[in-house]
Amino acid sequence: MSTLATTWKKFVCRACGLIYDEELGDPDSGLAPGTRFDDITDDWECPLCGVTKADFMPYEPAVAASCGERRAAISRKEGVVVVGGGTAGWAAVEALRALDADVPITMVTACEGDRYRKPELSVALSQDKSPETLVTEYGRDAAMRLDVRLLSNTYAVGLSSALYQVRTTAGTLNYTQLILAQGARPAMPAALPPSLCWRINDLAMWTGVHRTLASGPQRIAIVGAGLVGCELAEDFARAGHAVSVLDMNEQPLAALLPERASQRLLQSWRSRGIAFLPARSVTLVESTSSGKRIVHTQRGEALHVDMVLCATGLGTDPRLARGAGLDFERGIVVDPGTLQTSAPDIYALGDCISIAGEPCRFIEPIAAQAETIAHAVLGRDHAGYRHKPPVLRVKTRSLPIVMRGVPSRELAWEVVDEDAQQLSMAQYRDGNVVASLDVGQKNVEMAA
Amino acid sequence: MESALISGDACVDSWSDEEVMARVGDIARGPLAVAATRIDAQGHYPLDIMAALGEAGALGVHLDSHGARFGLSIDAMQEASRACGATGFLMWAHDVCGLYMEQSRNPLLGGERLDAHAHGRSFGGTALSNPMKALAGIEPMMLRAAPTAGGYLINGTLPWVSHIKRGQYCGAIAAVHRNDGSVSHEVMFMLDCDERVELRHCPVFSGMEGTSTWGIRLTDYFVGEASMIADPARPFIARIKPAFILLQVGMALGVAQGGIDSSLEVEPMLGHVNRFLHDRPGELGAELEDAAHQAKQLAQTPYDGSTDYLLEVLDLRARGAELALRSAQASLLHQGARGYLMSAAPQRRIRESHFVAIVTPAIKHLRWEMARLCAEEFPA
Numbered sequence: 001m002s003t004l005a006t007t008w009k010k011f012v013c014r015a016c017g018l019i020y021d022e023e024l025g026d027p028d029s030g031l032a033p034g035t036r037f038d039d040i041t042d043d044w045e046c047p048l049c050g051v052t053k054a055d056f057m058p059y060e061p062a063v064a065a066s067c068g069e070r071r072a073a074i075s076r077k078e079g080v081v082v083v084g085g086g087t088a089g090w091a092a093v094e095a096l097r098a099l100d101a102d103v104p105i106t107m108v109t110a111c112e113g114d115r116y117r118k119p120e121l122s123v124a125l126s127q128d129k130s131p132e133t134l135v136t137e138y139g140r141d142a143a144m145r146l147d148v149r150l151l152s153n154t155y156a157v158g159l160s161s162a163l164y165q166v167r168t169t170a171g172t173l174n175y176t177q178l179i180l181a182q183g184a185r186p187a188m189p190a191a192l193p194p195s196l197c198w199r200i201n202d203l204a205m206w207t208g209v210h211r212t213l214a215s216g217p218q219r220i221a222i223v224g225a226g227l228v229g230c231e232l233a234e235d236f237a238r239a240g241h242a243v244s245v246l247d248m249n250e251q252p253l254a255a256l257l258p259e260r261a262s263q264r265l266l267q268s269w270r271s272r273g274i275a276f277l278p279a280r281s282v283t284l285v286e287s288t289s290s291g292k293r294i295v296h297t298q299r300g301e302a303l304h305v306d307m308v309l310c311a312t313g314l315g316t317d318p319r320l321a322r323g324a325g326l327d328f329e330r331g332i333v334v335d336p337g338t339l340q341t342s343a344p345d346i347y348a349l350g351d352c353i354s355i356a357g358e359p360c361r362f363i364e365p366i367a368a369q370a371e372t373i374a375h376a377v378l379g380r381d382h383a384g385y386r387h388k389p390p391v392l393r394v395k396t397r398s399l400p401i402v403m404r405g406v407p408s409r410e411l412a413w414e415v416v417d418e419d420a421q422q423l424s425m426a427q428y429r430d431g432n433v434v435a436s437l438d439v440g441q442k443n444v445e446m447a448a
Numbered sequence: 449m450e451s452a453l454i455s456g457d458a459c460v461d462s463w464s465d466e467e468v469m470a471r472v473g474d475i476a477r478g479p480l481a482v483a484a485t486r487i488d489a490q491g492h493y494p495l496d497i498m499a500a501l502g503e504a505g506a507l508g509v510h511l512d513s514h515g516a517r518f519g520l521s522i523d524a525m526q527e528a529s530r531a532c533g534a535t536g537f538l539m540w541a542h543d544v545c546g547l548y549m550e551q552s553r554n555p556l557l558g559g560e561r562l563d564a565h566a567h568g569r570s571f572g573g574t575a576l577s578n579p580m581k582a583l584a585g586i587e588p589m590m591l592r593a594a595p596t597a598g599g600y601l602i603n604g605t606l607p608w609v610s611h612i613k614r615g616q617y618c619g620a621i622a623a624v625h626r627n628d629g630s631v632s633h634e635v636m637f638m639l640d641c642d643e644r645v646e647l648r649h650c651p652v653f654s655g656m657e658g659t660s661t662w663g664i665r666l667t668d669y670f671v672g673e674a675s676m677i678a679d680p681a682r683p684f685i686a687r688i689k690p691a692f693i694l695l696q697v698g699m700a701l702g703v704a705q706g707g708i709d710s711s712l713e714v715e716p717m718l719g720h721v722n723r724f725l726h727d728r729p730g731e732l733g734a735e736l737e738d739a740a741h742q743a744k745q746l747a748q749t750p751y752d753g754s755t756d757y758l759l760e761v762l763d764l765r766a767r768g769a770e771l772a773l774r775s776a777q778a779s780l781l782h783q784g785a786r787g788y789l790m791s792a793a794p795q796r797r798i799r800e801s802h803f804v805a806i807v808t809p810a811i812k813h814l815r816w817e818m819a820r821l822c823a824e825e826f827p828a
Contacts, residue, residue, distance in 0.1 A: 014588055015578070015607040049607035050648045050663045055590065110822065155822035158763040160738050167763055169819040172770055185824075194825040208826050319756050323742075323763075 085109025088350025113139025502568010529702020
């Protein structure tokens with residue numbers, strides 16, 4: 001190898017992309033091979049587009065990103081398309097494959113499609129988990145095992161139900177049946193801008209929070225004391241961070257628990273050093289020059305923290321469904337028995353749907369939903385999906401909370417059993433239990 | 449009474465929706481259909497046809513002063529593009545130039561000057577291909593501006609700008625450089641192609657040769673208040689960007705429609721074998737109708753500044769390009785040997801569809817930007 005050859009440089013035209021290679025020169029405009037770029041006169045013009053030497057810049061070929069293997073060419077072969085690579089999307093794929101080894105399946109997912117147990121995200125920090133240990137199977141491995149064409153890092157951007165066509169950032173896909181498992185996304189109030197506030201609704205978000213908190217104990221403001229906010233508050237406190245929780249209501253989990261029960265939760269928080277700021281609404285979050293955050297409340301307070309975490313609930317992005325004219329009411333409206341949307345051959349499951357106007361964002365019903373849809377897609381008999389409210393467990397480890405049934409705002413909670421460790425309550429209608437609640441458990445600290 | 453007449457501005461021009469479409473249809477099926485081959489093969493720049501389209505209202509109805517009828521504007525462009533994609537592109541360039549003038553709120557770009565433009569009595573295009581990509585972070589800005597007394601001095605080269613010639617004009621953007629070479633902001637201005645501007649011949653393109661496309665070189669070209677469209681340019685571009693992209697859909701759908709026409713043309717003779725092909729005219733026709741429906745919806749609110757709206761516009765523009773490509777390709781397969789003649793419409797239309805797919809925003813840029821808009825934003 002000649003050492004001289006390695007010193008030839010290349011320059012690229014910023015306008016048209018033509019490359020001037022010193023080794024080759026540009027004989028057409030009188031530049032002999034071996035003419036150095038520096039030796040070319042300033043009035044020399046790009047032989048293709050005519051811009052001058054000043055519009056050339058040094059050319060260093062970038063290493064091509066290895067996106068080829070996951071960007072399989074879009075084929076016209078139709079089959080089932082699944083939008084969403086979370087728990088619901090994979091459940092649908094598993095259910096289809098269990099019934100049919102051959103039906104072509106394409107999955108479109110905005111993330112890598114890696115599989116993990118989503119409920120773990122709200123207890124993972126204190127268990128010293130990492131993104132790697134949370135993943136149970138990489139998306140590409142699951143795709144290979146289940147014979148799925150996986151379009152990862154790809155977004156579904158348009159849907160035409162009449163054409164059986166879904167448009168993505170990797171091209172247009174035709175489907176015979178479409179399964180929407182797009183999930184829900186954090187609904188962030190305007191005062192909590194996404195550029196300043198974290199939230200945890202998927203592994204990518206958790207990974208970001210995990211990375212940000214890696215440097216040691218920090219002050220964290222959690223906005224929203226619902227299920228996720230309460231679980232994260234305890235998890236972060238256990239991991240050694242100083243946690244303050246703000247909520248519009250007087251108590252945490254106000255939508256769910258009677259006051260007597262939430263008092264127990266507050267008591268447990270106090271022993272963990274978690275501060276609760278009731279009846280607060282955030283009016284502004286700002287960033288300081290040192291990268292800290294200041295949370296302003298309607299009372300004129302200014303909380304100085306290292307991280308703001310927004311846990312103000314989830315909402316289904318209506319864009320895809322509405323664009324296709326699908327019925328939408330707080331989620332993609334599905335038939336409660338068949339899980340078909342308002343369009344033929346389009347089904348939906350998981351966090352993105354609403355049944356009788358109510359979203360149901362729990363893991364438990366997903367497997368049954370997936371099985372119902374798989375049977376319908378493949379034309380197999382099935383008894384149909386029967387929706388029942390799942391048992392609700394709040395993973396606050398020092399004070400576990402379990403709710404069964406459907407509590408009603410009109411009915412009073414009655415104490416069934418109570419001691420220092422545990423509180424059991426129930427709601428009755430005509431002498432029958434309609435909802436029950438267990439807060440804490442006996443000897444929990446001893447067992448911990 | 450008087451105010452009623454003024455607010456019903458469209459009546460003043462007799463540019464009713466029906467009349468505009470009727471007159472554009474006559475032009476497209478008449479002189480434009482005849483000129484299409486000459487425009488393509490000989491690079492004929494059809495200013496006579498553009499003037500007729502302007503008189504018919506096809507180049508002005510999208511303006512606020514003529515009722516902001518974007519749906520009609522797209523329909524008109526689609527009708528013309530069906531006969532000649534290059535002319536559709538000229539209409540788009542002309543339309544957005546008018547949009548810049550009106551939206552600039554600069555009285556010196558409005559009034560009689562805008563009126564002449566909107567009626568096709570004067571002509572001008574747009575030099576925003578590079579700036580649009582530059583502002584999206586895809587490539588560097590080619591024109592540089594240096595502040596001077598009363599305005600800016602502009603230097604630099606743009607390799608290809610369409611619908612211009614000596615005496616015409618185009619909207620352009622330059623990055624304003626501070627003394628240390630860093631960029632402070634961008635300015636958008638009307639570039640008058642007078643003697644101060646060096647117009648340079650472009651290499652031969654595979655198609656669209658009749659669009660009067662030139663390289664532009666500027667040396668200390670002065671821009672003052674009179675020519676200013678927006679300073680700073682970014683908020684202005686953010687506001688007009690959906691409309692800028694949406695209007696192109698007329699060209700995309702028109703080329704697609706032309707391809708379907710060509711496939712249908714041979715159906716009586718070749719239908720018995722063509723039924724073995726995919727992308728049959730009926731199938732593509734249904735897709736075209738679906739896309740046209742989406743266009744009509746989006747055309748109602750061209751200045752909607754939401755991310756969701758922009759996403760829908762980008763989606764529509766991308767599907768328009770894909771449809772144009774498939775439709776043109778299908779027309780060649782449907783026509784067989786007759787479509788392989790150099791003079792056949794599918795030959796021209798295939799190159800037009802390639803243009804629809806690669807002109808800014810190209811399919812790849814559209815997907816790139818849709819992915820960017822869909823991605824979750826996280827704290828730094």
